[in-house]
Amino acid sequence: MKNLTLLTDLYQLTMMNGYLNEGIQDDIVVFDMFFRRNPSSGGYTIVCGIEQLVDYINGIHFNPEDIKYLRELGLFTPEFLDMLENFEFTGDIYAVEEGTFMFPGEPIIRVKAPLFQAQLIETTLLNIINFQSLIATKASRVCHAAQGDPVLEFGLRRAQGPDAGIYGSRAAIIGGCNGTSNVLAGKMFDVPVAGTHAHSWIQKFDSEYDAFMAYARSYPDKAMLLVDTYDVLSSGLPNAIKVFDEITKQGHKPMGIRIDSGDLAYLSRMSRLMLSQAGYSDISITASNDLDEYRVQELKNMGCDINSWGVGTKLITSSDCPSLGGVYKLCAASDGEKLVPKIKISEDPEKITNPGFKKVVRIFTGEGQAEADLIMLEDEEIDTKKPLTIFHPVYNWKKKTFTNYSVRELLKPLFVGGKCTYKKRRVMEIRDFVKSEMETLGAHYKRISSPETYKVDLSNKLWLLKRQMLHDSKGE
Template identity: 45%
Template sequence: MRYPALLTDLYELTMLAGYFQKGMHEDEAVFDLFFRKNPFKGGYAVFAGLEPALRYLEELRFSDEDLAYLASLGSFKADFLDYLRTFRFTGKLTAPPEGTLIFNHEPLVTVEGKLAEAQLVETALLNIINFQTLVATKAARIHGACGEGVVLEFGLRRAHGPDGGLSAARGAYVGGVRSSSNVWAGQVYGIEVKGTHAHSWVMAFDDELSAFRAYAEVFPDSTVLLVDTYDTLKSGLPHALTVARELRATGHELLGIRLDSGDLAYLSRQARHMLDEAGFPKVKILASNELDEFVIDSIRREGGCIDIYGVGTNLVTAAGEGGGHLGGVYKLVRHAGHPKLKVTSDIAKATLPDRKRLLRLVEPDGSFHQDVICCEGETLSPGDWVYDPANPAHRKKIPAGVRFEEVREVCMEGGKIVKELPGLDACADRCAAQRKKMPNGTLRLYNPHIYKVSISQKLHDLRQCLMEESLKA
């Protein structure tokens, strides 16, 4: 899907025009995209949205219609609009592979290039990466809560507009939810599409049994019956069992039933008992109705017998305490050969200057110990001091025995993608594998342990020096 050049805030264009007017537009610049708080009050986030972001950068063009509209605003001079006519992104981008577990304060995406180019793309990169990362994180939490169960993304009708639904389906896939009701997402991204029928199907027939029989006749090998239109246990389940027997008599099998209301833990236990007693132990039980990771966790703790969870609203809108938005920001960290720092009275909101590396310290058993942000070209060793970026008074030494892994890689040079991008399955596999490597307690839904992210001595000293210089200015 191609994003237009005007997917931006007006102030990006006014700044761009100002840089152009002042002759600064070709200055060297480096920007970092990062977030300050893990979403959902959780212990991690899942990086997503990189491929769409890279495609946007590679295809960025101002059309004649775009330029005509900008001219109509009356704010931009003709020579600036002529400059936009041949505008291309020619910079460099460094980022983690999609599906990588990431944490607050870390430089996720670093954009290097001409000031005008790196500035203009701020809004679009935040729009694409913030949302897909947020949904991927929500999906990973939901997927983790369901144990051996399967999750389907059912949220298109509640998503934030058509592209919100499309982007949510993609982000959810990276987080581990590998099927969707969204047919457009199936076409665009190759996601497996699944669905059942609505209550209106049942209500359109004279009675529930007739509705079930009609659906089974049309889809004999993929019949999933919604059993709660009237009375789940007294009507829906008995009628579903009648149809299951009729299907079996013709060489087919009922695939599943769906519960969409009521006490899902209780109803699923009763449904499992009724299905098993009737000789249908392989019929799946699918549940929907405002599910999220906490509801799913509760259902499982109460002995629910659900095989498949259809999660809609709370997944595609990333709803929940500490959710709704990622809070990603995009800050200038180097300009015209000099490191830059956003100074604030709150050290937790001060930026980390200059080009940086993001290293993951890995234990001998493959588990993650902590992440360290250091300066470009800096080498770290066990025994080196590292500091909490939000509270530099807290420091610790890098332990012996860990190995250092680069979290990020260069994926765009000269405005062209230079890294083969993995498919969605590989991204989801990466997420699942990395979750297994997290320290104990960091994946908990309630009060998770905080995964440590530190800055190196050299980066700490650089930030302190720039802070002191700013106070003298």
Template identity: 70%
Template structure:
């Protein structure tokens, strides 16, 4: 396991040194990790990367080499570096389950820990969870657009480096993909790997037919042929049919064809006609070539005969929305047993955080559909036998009262007193959980374009606390 302790911004360490010198480094504080806008301009965000964050916390320590490097920067006192030698996370972390669907301004992860520990982990937490949540959400949107057709992640060669390609493949699987072309991801995360041949295979042989025959000879029961190297309808599909007939005569069942260029709608429809006429009515027609949720939606609406999708660059890079702006903000500080809420004030209302040590519940109607989320202070409770009224945190005259409902608390302990409480799940188990989560959302929240905004409200006690802090905040 890699030691990622120095995977941090320098200012985290200069602040730690300052806290140490001012003797406030052991003060207990509360930080929240949340985002202000859904990934991919959509209606929801899928949380991913929790497993890697747990690994990071479990392996958090400063090696001798780390400390020597920090000493070479000539920024830190010897006493501080000596203190770091025995660094170990001893705080509490609460998190939603990996694969949970979340919405803007909700605390995904809450950290309650000594100040120097809570501050150090900010950068790594954000880079791990922001990226994987972005790609999981993008994959989910692509899979929703595919309307049940299998989607395969093809993005490794276009990813922003090996880690992005590998952990992006993991996140894509969590988001709903059926397999990945990334063999290392397959090994690390025990997920299906897929792949056949490239255009170079077809080009290497003297004729296209010879290349298809050779591939069928090596993989008679896994024969899916790339038919667009020269001419899809005049060469590729006819040659594929010849090979498929030969395979069928020998008792093998061909898998299908792949299209990687051209007018995918037209070519798929014409190829399907040719395959049907040859008696191959149930083969896969896979499409690739710079696909995303928008192109797949269009191809579906135009009647394309594609029933399998390989999505690469625009998935692994989330090309149209390349970052999730997750942030990590101080929400409270303790003086003994007394909690002091903290708030960041901004001219931009979206950047004003919710103060205090909080938790979040999800409200479901009698049919099990998610209706709203409710951010509360940690010591508040909901009596689900009584009506519950929630109101918009900005437009407070907008309110809804629930009469028959159930609630689910989303935060669960990840670490308590530095001890890991996380129950590890496989990637496939997390993917299944995502599908269960999505089934609780109304379709309006899952629209590819112009989704309905999901209700995220504050408890009256939290809303009053925030309002009072804003009213009394002094500027100097």
């Protein structure tokens, strides 16, 4: 991974310079990274990009060219630049496991470090986690709409630059896609790659049949033919069937067809009928053409006969929701030997933060279903032998009591005292983890439209602290 140390907003550096001038650069602080809304008005968010965050932290260093550039800006003191030359991250970072589903307001990353260090990493942390989490969540929604059909990510040509194409492919696989057209991503992350041919292949040959036959000669056991260059039902499909007959006689088994335009529901049903009549009832029909979770769900509801999906532009760009909007907020700062809770107050209630050094606990039913999350202060514990009552942090009369339940703390160490504790996992392992985690989330939370809101509550101790700090801020 390339050196991303200067991939930051200028104000991070000017604040750091100011902290040094004020003599508070070594004060210990706690920042939480969280988001305020799920993408696409959905019911959950898949956290992605943790491994790249670890690589970034491990690689932070200011090289001589960086220091020379910053010196030439004329904004920084010599003492500040000297500190940058010797910069080393020595703090603690805790985060949820990559692939965990999370909800608005929950800390998904917690940083406890000297102020000088914690401030520097904000921008890059958000850049990495926001984008990959957005795409992983979009992919998860598309795969949910596909109801178990294979989904292939085809978005590289429409991605917002090479990095978005590469790490968007990674996130899409983690979110549930079965493969990607992105060859570099396939190599970098050891994930399946997929693809056949474009319309230009068909156009280059004298006839559609010649084009199909030429492709089948090169890939007789992977003959997936694009049948909509001219006309699906009167030209593309009849020619594909002729080619399938030829390669079947030679002992090969054709893969299927792809339709990239037109009325996909109607064309897929008619194609299935024609293929079945020709003896190819088990062949795959893949659809593409500006698909997303809404379109896939619509086609499913219309009774399409599609069993594989190629999803590109609207996935890799998350076209209906182009950003996640995760934030990084100070929630505690040292006063001598102890951490003092901090709170951000706003006229917009959504932007009022939860103060203190916190953790997140997930509550599971006796059957292993995720039922609610509880944001707690770090020193709090839950005795699962006793009933647990939680309440809505705003509508306090809404309560729920658990008796037969288990809990799991979600924040795990990535760095402790500056030392990396993270163990890397293959992307396909993370994908499998996402699949198993999503099985614990009820279907009503995974609906594409109008999902039920998952319960995220505050412990009584944290709720009282927040309420007291709000009252104190108003002089009450």
